[in-house]
Amino acid sequence: MSSESTNHEPPTADARPRRRxxxxxxxxxxxxxxxxxxxxxxxxxxxxxxxxxxxxxxxxxxxxFPKRSDLVLAVLEHDVEACVEAARTLSAAEEPGDALVHWIGRYTDVVATKRGLAAALHSGDAAFEGLGQRLLAQLEPSLAALLERAEDAGAIRRDVDPDDLLRAVAHLCAPGPDGTAFSQRMVRLLLDGLRA
Amino acid sequence: MSSESTNHEPPTADARPRRRxxxxxxxxxxxxxxxxxxxxxxxxxxxxxxxxxxxxxxxxxxxxFPKRSDLVLAVLEHDVEACVEAARTLSAAEEPGDALVHWIGRYTDVVATKRGLAAALHSGDAAFEGLGQRLLAQLEPSLAALLERAEDAGAIRRDVDPDDLLRAVAHLCAPGPDGTAFSQRMVRLLLDGLRA
DNA sequence: ATAGAAGTGGAAGTACGTTCCGCTTCTATT
DNA sequence: AATAGAAGCGGAACGTACTTCCACTTCTAT
CATH class of the missing domain: 1.10.10.60 (Homeodomain-like)
Structure with missing residues (x-):
């Protein structure tokens, strides 16, 4: 809880002189x-x-933060950036298949850990309008790269869309009676379905 | 929209003389x-x-209907009964693996078709308290039977819990921009993960 | 020091869930 | 057919939360 480094621009970031x-x-x-x-x-x-x-x-x-989703997104910014960074790191350090699995695990943690996030993402509530799209937009390139690498290595099938996968995992991350254990189990099952 | 055959008992059904x-x-x-x-x-x-x-x-x-979930459950009763019945029919008529896949498809339709059901199931909203449990309780035996048969036939792995599967599918059925297509795709992926 | 821009706070308006209770309608009984 | 009492009804009233709006305060450039 120390630095406020990130310069925030909730609405359109443009020719704003400065912020009080x-x-x-x-x-x-x-x-x-x-x-x-x-x-x-x-x-x-x-x-x-x-x-x-x-x-x-x-x-x-x-x-x-005019919409609730603006606030959620701002709070999540750090986590999202960490995910993007992790995609690079993992891709460089591990086998294509392993990198993919590990990254998904990390992403799962991020979503499963935020109480009510998964539910909010698909509540259809106007206050969360666009939250999913914006998260997807930020993470899609990272996952796409990992997927392509895994596909080329023959580790997974070729008909999986990164957006689909991100959405599916997000769905599975709704909290249940047994904490995140259920989410982890189901995501693993989904990943098994991915293998070539 | 004609017959009102089902005799309804929202709360405890016991020594009630009759209903006006x-x-x-x-x-x-x-x-x-x-x-x-x-x-x-x-x-x-x-x-x-x-x-x-x-x-x-x-x-x-x-x-x-004191709680919203009472109303939802009552409305869903017919669909749920149809699912239970379908489990019997399919089990008698098809190969173990096929029966399982077809039944899941049907269940997917039921959940994906009810706007907001998936979201409600995991909203944590007090009004929907117990909805998931009650649905699960009614459908679990049907799926358990199908799973066991498929396992014995060597069609699928042995470490899948019926409750897990029902919950996972329900999660995946949140409506997206492309209707139920996404749900269907993801459930298929999940089922691929099930194979032995 | 000061003018004017930027930002603030919370009251007011709106919407919805839920409870409560005086009144209405039904039914069993005679 | 009349009637008493039970069962059920309706919707006003209350509580909670979201969101907007604008008179007022605080900041900053000069």
Whole structure:
């Protein structure tokens, strides 16, 4: 909980001169508060809860993050970047098949760990409009590269779409009575279905 | 849309003397209305919508179906029974492996067709408490029988839990941009993972 | 120091779920 | 057919949450 390095641009990032210092501070507080609240109550926790914990009014929350999905995405940014990075690292360090499996495992963890994320992704709720698309857009290239490499190595079949796979895993990550164990089992089963 | 044959017992069915005729009629109207509304707006449609369409007050809806899951389950009853029946029929008529695949296909249709059902099942929303458990309880024996037969025939691996499979398929059935096509594709992939 | 832009907070409007209870309708009984 | 009491009904009332809006505050460039 120290650095606020990432420069945030919720809406269109363009010819903005600069952002007032207090606004920047509030955005930081909101992100921190949201991370905590999301972890303990899920991504559909009341807006007031987050605003209160951040010490700002709800208006400020909505100003910076008009849709719930903006906030979720911002909180997830770090995880998503880590996934993209991991794809590079794994691809360089492991066999094509292993790299793929390990990366999927990591992605599974990210989604399964965020309480209510999987449900939110497919709730159809307007507040989460586009969340799935945006996550997909960021991760699709990473997975596509891993898949292609595995295909070329003959480790997996050739008819699997990266978007499909990302969506499927996200679906399977809804929390159940036995924590993430169920998710892990099912994702493994799905991966078995991938083999050539 | 003609017969109201099924005798409904939302709560505990026991030493109830009888049910007033108008109440029985209202329950019928509510089920019919709910089926229509669920189909067009999803299982989390506003309660008033359903009550209005049935021509009753919201109080009446809540009296007969205290939790949303009671209503959903009642509407699904017919589909669930058809699934149970299909398990018997398919098991008698087809090869073990084929029977399993066809049955899963049918189950997939049932879940994928109900707008919002998959999302509701894992929303964690209190209103849907126990819905998953109850559906699982009704369908588990059917699938267990099919699985065992397929296992004995050497068609599939032996480490698959019927509950897991039912839950996994239900998860995969959340509606996406391409209708049920995605669900079907993913379930097929999962089934490929099942092979011995 | 100051003008004006940027940002803030929370009240107000909206929507929906759920409960509660006075009133209506049914049914068993005579 | 009349009637008493049980069963059921409707919808107003209340609570919770989302979202918008604008008078007011705070910041920053000059």
């Amino acid at each position: 210092a207090d606004a920047q501070r509030n955005i930081g507080s909101l992100l921190e508060a949201a991370k905590e609240v999301f972890a303990s109550e899920g991504v559909d926790a009341p807006a007031k809860e987050i605003a209160d914990r951040a010490g700002v009014g709800v208006g400020t929350l909505y100003r910076h | 005729a108008d109440a029985q009629r209202n329950i019928g109207s509510l089920l019919e209305a709910a089926k229509e509304v669920f189909a067009s707006e999803g299982v989390d449609a506003p309660a008033k919508e359903i009550a209005d369409r049935a021509g009753v007050g919201v109080g009446t809806l809540y009296r007969h």
